[in-house]
Amino acid sequence: MSQTARYSVGIDLGTTHCVLSYLDLTTADEQAIPTVLAVPQLTALGVIEDKLQLPSFVYLPHEAEISEGASALPWINKAEYLVGDIARNLGSKTPIRLVASAKSWLCHAGVDCKQAILPSEAPDDVSRISPFIASKAYLQHLRDAWNYQFPEYPLNQQDLTITVPASFDPAARELTVEAARTIGLHQAVLLEEPQAALYSWIENSEGDWRSHVSVGDVILVIDVGGGTTDLSLIAVTEEQGNLQLTRVAVGDHILLGGDNMDLALAYTVKAKIEAESGKRLEAWQIQALTHACREAKEKLFSQADVDAIPLVIASRGSALIGGTLRSELNREELNRVLVEGFLPVVNAADRPAVKPRSGLRSAGLPYAQDAAITRHLAAFLSRQIGAANDLKDINLPEQASFLHPTSVLFNGGVFKAGVLSERLMQTLNQWLQAEQAPEARLLQGADLDLAVARGAAYFGFVRQGKGVRIKGGTSAAYYVGVETAMPAVPGLAPEIEALCIAPLGMEEGTEQDLPNEEFGLVIGEPVRFRFFGSKTRREDQAGTRLEYWQDDELEELDEIEITLPEEGHAVGEIVPVHLSVTATEIGTLELQAVSRRDGQRWKIEFDTRLGELI
């Protein structure tokens, strides 16, 4: 933390929107309310507007598209990339040049996030950019917007917190921090989004949060963003008379969000129109329909007495009357598609459907196959049944089949629809009732759209030692694959063991050495390890070797790679090393190889290239 920081700045680097909020540290107290920065951005060529959200899109324009000076921003004559509202607007008509959901690619194992792969559908003519560059472009825009508004307090001298999904793996976290560093924001720290939402709720309660939760509570944070669903469990415990918050579990990276809901509605109406008219809708019509459905959905959800909202899609030409396409969205369809489709009433024992992926999967994002958020939730809670075993304040009945949350905090614009949040609460409470557990309470007063950014700004204040801090540590235990010493069997890949290098919940700022596990590394030759994470194996300590594990216990992540430089050694020389792992204060995991001989250290990279060596 820098000594001279005047502001604590929080950036919600979202899949579909970025938000920046800030808090004046010189006047802040526990009741301080962060301000959200209105970010100047192009909304059309030559038009600049201030908006609270910066859509996370990059548009790669053709040189003929932009006239001189039309892409100027208050701080630059010609922006390197078109970012924000304009990118989304231009991209809706020219999708081959639109980069979207860059953040989801960061956590996509098997893809090199520094390789220019986006937009994935672009023809060869379009010079693509990497997911990393796209993330950097959003941060850069926010940095410039900040520096433009606060020239006396440049962003690189303020406390900066960037939020990431709780389900982000170490490689994705590292990439996020690196993106910030490449634009001079070296002081950035990471915070998990569901935690940020809880901080925002604490900040919003103006000091009254302690009367809403009590020792023994387990808070379930359900964060449904535009593109991802993020789940976390936070336990309330007591230490020396003070309430303590501990993040005990995080969910998987589920690519399922509010945008899927709008799209589902659009396709429902599309089928209806096509059945009535016998004509196929074109891509631009579906786009317009999605837009119209989103607005109709919001109206239906907010006005209980309205049964149907007419939808009209205008023709693209200047003739407006006559060329329109008409349909309607009624409440029955809305409930069927959204409430029953995304939040069906299921049993606590139900699990998301998994279809085997077809062998020829295009290089797209691994979207969730089952749209039922309730089923993902059921799977999460039962997987994490042991999450609070170590905490003496949390007592689960013996017959429980899943971890019982006592309160729920929602985040994400999706939950502005009362029907959806009610359905989720109703389903969860049914599960709880079935196990004779008390119903979970809904924590009120969350700002669904801006909470994450506001919570991130508040986190800067918490980091100064004021207010309550959520403890957590690493969200998973990490393992490297080690080949076992056994005779080679033709046709079988050598068995591997998983060596635990970092336990789950490893605290920030601590280091784990594995002096007993020695490797011989060849100078100048890259060595790769398979890398695994587990969000459920709590008992494994650093150094534990697993010979056997269940499929859903360990998740394979991107490989890690060590290349020992030649300096001071001869090529081909073998250096004995052991591994050392640090959970850094900034929220990343740092892997190092430590030389046996002279204690020299080399950084181990999270390698994001496709694992050819497996």
Add this chain to the structure above:
Amino acid sequence: MNSYNIDLALRPTTFDLWHLCLAGTVLVLLFVLLISWISLFIVSRRAKKVAAIQPPAPEVKIVEKIVEVEKVVEVEKIIQAPAPEPVILKQATSDAALQLLNILQKEARFIDFIKEDMGVHADADIGAAARIVHQGCAKAINEHFKLAPVSQDQEGSKVTLNAGFDASAFRLTGNIVGQAPFTGSLVHKGWQVTEVNLPKLTEGHNPNIIAAAEVEL
């Protein structure tokens, strides 16, 4: 018939009516002479001044809804009457108006709608298009303007305007007699813009293009 003899040796011993008249006339003439000298002097001074400073081109500026157009006042009249303070009128730049048209077209297809021939379409079709226009206009207006009623009272209720009320915010109609306070019934609550938030435009932006022609490749 009387004959008038002129005897220059004769001296009047007393003022008679004629002489009084004569003396008065002399005084009046002297006064007139003096006035004309002075005015001549002023004219020459003023004429020089007018020649030196070109009168500024009359500016027409629009203040809210009330448009005042400056009258071109002749130079001679200015000389004779003491010159009144020239009324400064603001000219709204056309950029903001064009920008609003641009926004309304983008969000609500406003120009497309206005340029349609209503006569040839069925009401149902017009209704469908009107939804797009209404929805878009509402979005555009809500996004760029904060609107509030001028009067917080219910329409139809009795309101009293005290002396010194803002005559541009409250318009009196009907039986306007007597002195303030005026009491009457509120016919329209009025609208005022409390905040304008129009997009900024870059240097090279051509505001005359309300909607660019679109060519799909």
